[in-house]
Amino acid sequence: MNQWEVHKQLFLEYLQIEKNASPLTVENYKKDVEGFARFLEAEAVAFNEVDYPAIRVYLSQLHQAQLSRKTISRKLSCMRSFYRFLEREGIITSNPFLTVTLPKGDKPIPEFFYEEELKPLFLASDITHPLGQRNQALIEILYGTGIRVSECTSIECADIDFSLTTVLVHGKGRKERYVPFGTFAGEALRRYMEDGRQQLLSRSGAAADRLFLNSKGGALTARGVRMILDKLVKEAALTVDIHPHKLRHSFATHLLNNGADLRSVQELLGHEHLSSTQIYTHVTKDRLRNVYMNSHPRANK
Known part of the structure; x- marks a missing residue:
């Protein structure tokens, strides 16, 4: 087993034991690390010699493969975490992925039931x-x-x-x-x-x-x-189309429409970050706009 394989295995164990990552997250990160290893092999770059130009080439190949911004962002996030782990273990001196900005993905408007x-x-x-x-x-x-x-x-x-x-x-x-x-x-x-x-x-x-x-x-x-x-x-x-997450979206949307605050909805949904819950605010904005347009005496001629 080469050095890369040893470090990869230790990283996956770190995700499972220390970070309590879900099996799906561990599997996705495993695939991403292995994909980056294939890139390094094709480009004849050692894993401990990765620099900004090499990462730019890697990014270019991901874009050429027509991957979504969300997928590219996940892959970069994975490699940033992997190299942070390598830095923590003293295997490398600095994390080259800190110089790269993660692409912002478009947040789709969640489907919900009225x-x-x-x-x-x-x-x-x-x-x-x-x-x-x-x-x-x-x-x-x-x-x-x-x-x-x-x-x-x-x-x-x-x-x-x-x-x-x-x-x-x-x-x-x-x-x-x-x-x-x-x-x-x-x-x-x-x-x-x-x-x-x-x-x-x-x-x-x-x-x-x-x-x-x-x-x-x-x-x-x-x-x-x-x-x-x-x-x-x-x-x-x-x-109508239905799936379990659509009911989850409906739950959050209806709570906000009926006056619940965003922090409470965040806690109920189990979101770690408030930004994950903010995708539902579009609904309350639309509702408030409709209320305003239909109620304010100077809203319409």
């Missing part, structure tokens, strides 16, 4: 059957808490606190947070846990701790959640 669009979805499940009870609880939790689909599928029964009406969410980077849920979600959860879930669990019992189970009694996956949402849309006779 409140009226959501109402048919909450009426689509047949709550006299176990799967209908599960589906009702699932959509109430996704919209009622704004959690990510990966966070939703990892919920265990012990994470639900009916007395405080909160759920313990295991977020990115193994960070935990408590998120409250409302009356509708509480009723749907209690019905499902006391009735439908018990029936589903009896079919397997393999996922005794997980809250949301599939039709065979095993743990529900993220893919399974997406299939359930697609089914609910069809049963509600809606023509």
